[in-house]
Structures are given as structure tokens and as C-alpha cells.
Amino acid sequence: MRKIHLIIVHCSATRCNKPFPVTSLIACHQERFGFTGYHYYITRDGQVYQTRHEQLVGAHAKHYNEHSIGICYEGGLNEKGEETDTRTPEQKTSLWHLIRSLKVDYPDAYILGHCELPGVTKSCPCFIASEEYATLQPPRQNDLLI
Numbered sequence: 001m002r003k004i005h006l007i008i009v010h011c012s013a014t015r016c017n018k019p020f021p022v023t024s025l026i027a028c029h030q031e032r033f034g035f036t037g038y039h040y041y042i043t044r045d046g047q048v049y050q051t052r053h054e055q056l057v058g059a060h061a062k063h064y065n066e067h068s069i070g071i072c073y074e075g076g077l078n079e080k081g082e083e084t085d086t087r088t089p090e091q092k093t094s095l096w097h098l099i100r101s102l103k104v105d106y107p108d109a110y111i112l113g114h115c116e117l118p119g120v121t122k123s124c125p126c127f128i129a130s131e132e133y134a135t136l137q138p139p140r141q142n143d144l145l146i
Contacts, residue, residue: 001055004106006068007099008061010038010114011076011125016086020074022049033059038072040098046090048098054105061117069102069109071095076126085126099133108138 014020022041029036029051036051037059043049052058052070060070073095075086087095099111113129114120130137 002057003067004054004069004109006061006064007102007106007109007111008064008068008070008114008117009095009099009111009125009129010060010070010072011086012041012072012074013076013083013124014074015077015079015081016044016075016084017079019044022047022051025072025074026051029059035059038070040069040071042071042073042091042094042098044074044088044091046088046094048094061114061120063119064117069106071098073125076124083123083126087127096133099136103136110138111136 012020012025022043025041026036039052039054039058041049041051054069057065058070059065061068073087073091076083078084078086111129111133113127114124115122116130
């Protein structure tokens with residue numbers, strides 16, 4: 001069983017007015033990595049898809065994949081292509097429930113947005129996940145992420 005230290009939230013970096021269904025995500029990752037890099041994908045309607053088994057290493061956060069679960073929501077860009085938190089109410093609800101569920105299996109895992117990892121310069125997922133899910137965080141024993 002993999003030791004999970006992090007639950008990392010991402011956005012698909014797609015426009016909120018153009019659909020990017022789970023089939024498109026899978027095709028994109030299949031071409032890029034040979035497999036789907038995220039463990040979960042949440043579409044605008046709040047539907048949660050498991051796109052990779054949790055015990056398999058993903059491809060979503062360089063240097064952190066070995067000990068993390070990757071969750072991606074559809075969106076992250078507004079109609080003009082600007083980075084924005086475009087989560088629908090349904091996505092916010094589904095993301096909250098999914099993270100709460102994962103915390104049952106991985107109670108010591110920290111919840112971070114991709115942009116909160118050291119060395120990451122992008123704004124993905126376009127909100128600060130560690131703050132939004134602060135009530136689900138384990139007590140910090142030190143400043144190390146893993």
C-alpha cells in the first residue's frame with residue numbers, strides 16, 4: 001500500500017464555457033503520459049470520476065506523485081482564458097465530499113493546491129486549497145510537506 005502524504009487539488013486549465021468531459025481528459029493524458037495522471041476528475045455538474053486507482057502513482061505533480069493523490073476539477077479559466085476559480089457549486093460540494101472521504105483512508109495527508117507546492121509557478125487550481133479545507137488538515141508537526 002502506498003503511503004499518501006498529500007492530496008493535491010488541480011484544475012484542468014480549460015475555459016469554463018467550453019466542455020472538457022472526462023473522455024477528453026483521459027485522451028489528453030493518454031497521449032501525454034500513456035495513462036491518466038489524476039486519480040479523480042470532477043466535471044462541472046459535480047460528477048466525480050475515478051480515473052486512476054489510488055494505489056497507482058499518478059502524473060500530476062512533479063516530485064510529489066509517489067506519495068500523493070491528484071484531484072482535478074474541470075475548468076480554471078474564465079471565458080477569456082484568464083486563470084480563475086471557475087468551480088460550480090456542484091463541483092465545490094463534490095470536491096468537499098471527495099476530500100472528506102479520502103481523509104478517512106489517509107488521515108495524515110495534507111491538502112494543498114498544485115500552486116502551493118514548492119517551485120510551482122502556475123496558479124492551478126486558482127484557489128488556496130489548504131485554506132479552503134483547513135478544517136480537514138491534520139495538525140502540522142513541521143513545515144515539511146512530505
